[in-house]
Amino acid sequence: MADLKEVQRWAAELMAKYLDESWSFTFDRAKTRAGKCNFDKRQVSLSMYLAAKHSDEQVKQTLLHEIAHAKVGPKAGHGPIWQSYAAQIGYTGGRTHTASVADEFAKYVGICPNGHEIYRFRRPGTKPVSCAKCSKRFDQRYLIRWYERQPVD
Template sequence: MPDVLDQIHAQARAAMDDHGLTDWDLVFDQAVRRAGATRFDRRSISLSAPLMQRYAQEGAHDEIRETVLHEIAHALAGRRHNHDATWQAIARRIGSTGRRTVAPEAPAIEADWVGTCPAGHTMTRHRRPTGIGSCSRCAPRFDERFLLTWTYRGTRLADVGSRVRVTAPGRWNGAVGTVRRVAQTRYHLAVPGADRPLTVRFEHAEPA
C-alpha cells in the first residue's frame, strides 16, 4: 500500500477509534464512482484507493476528511437511516458537513471511455461498453440514427477482423496482427509467427 494510503489509513483509523468504532475494520477498494462505503454486514468502512490518492495528489485533504466522517456517521446512525435527518445530525455533530454526495468541484477519476452521438452529446464509462447503444438525450429508446461512437482515452478502437501494428517495446514491436477479440483494455491479436494470440493494450497498437 503506497505511503499516502498508509497515512490516510492511520488518520481514518484514529478517527474511527475516537468515535467508538474500535471493533470496525477499515479497508480500501478500487471504486472510482464513489469515495466511501459503509458495510454493516461486515462492520467495515471502505475507502476508494484511487480517489483517496487523487484527493491527496490534488491537495483535497478536506475531501478525504469529509469522506471518512461521512462513513463514520453512517456506522453510528445504523443501516436504516441512510442520509436522513438522524444521519445528518450525527454527521454534523462529529464534524462533517452533512453533505450527502461528493462536492461537484472535488477531484474525480476521469473515465477512459467516451461515447459521442451524431449530435455531439457525450457520455462516459469507466468500463468498456458492451453491445450497441444510442444517445438517450436524442431518443428515449434505442434508435440507430443516434448510435454512440466510443473512444478509449481519445482513440477509436479497431474492430474485430481489422489489422493493427504493435507499438509496445519488445520482441513483437512492429508486428502486424489481426484483431480477434476486443477485451476490457486489450486487443487479442493473431500475429504470424506467434504460437498463441498476443494480448496488447489498446494504447500499444495502431492501425496498420
C-alpha cells in the same frame, strides 16, 4: 492529493474516537464512489483511487461521512438522524462549503457564470433558468448550466 498511509492513520484515529472496536477500515477499488460503509462486515472502506486523487480535507470528509453511517445504522440512510450526527462529528458535506449537508445528495447541480450553485433533487426542466443571486429577474447573462452528479454512498 492524500497519501494512502496517512489516510489509513486518520481512519484509525477517527474510528477509534467515534466507533467501537468491532469496526475496521480497508481500501477498496471503487471508481465511482469515494467511500462505503459495510454494515455486515462492520467495515468502513475508501476508494484507493479517489483517496489518492482527493485533497486531505476531502478524504477526511469522506471518512466522517462513512463513520456517521456506521454509527447511526443502515436504516437512517442520509436522513435527519444521520445528518445531525454527521454534522456533530465535523462533517460539512459535499464538495463545496456553501452546500448544506442535505444539498449534497441533490442529484442536479446548477452553476451560474459567476459560480453560484443551486441544487435540485429532480431533473430541471428545459426552460432556461437564470441565477437569482445575480439578478432578481430572468436575465440571459446569468443562465444556469446544469450537471448531473454521481451518486454518493
